[in-house]
Amino acid sequence: MSGTTAGVHFEKAGDDLHMRVYRGKTISFEVIWGGSEPIDVTGWKARLQIRDVDGALMLEMSTDNGKCVAGGADGRFTFSGTPEDSRAVDGCGHWELELTTPAGEVYRALSGTVTPVEEIVT
Secondary structure: OEEEEEOEEEEEEOOEEEEEEEOOOOEEEEEEOOOOOOOOOOOOEEEEEEEEOOOOEEEEEEOOOOOEEEOOOOOEEEEEEOHHHHHOOOOOEEEEEEEEOOOOOEEEEEEEEEEEEOOOOO
């Protein structure tokens, strides 16, 4: 993870990351593939899915649906979602970020558990 986040909070949990999603809030965060030595992601695709404990899809953010934008030589993937998107995360579960190169190679970039945090201001 890099930069600022809004609507979500990430915590290291072993090899994975625990994501808290603040329901009813705008989601905005970035991932830099390659960390301090970014890898050029020109033409890459990204797909982040959040699923409940039974495997039902609660939210997808991807380059295909416009909720993720891939950068270029900076290795940056920028994710953004609406308050309605964050409200869709209405139970605990799991999430995974998958990256696909123009050549069709698929990488599991990040993953972990997810917990929704209920709104106080509605």
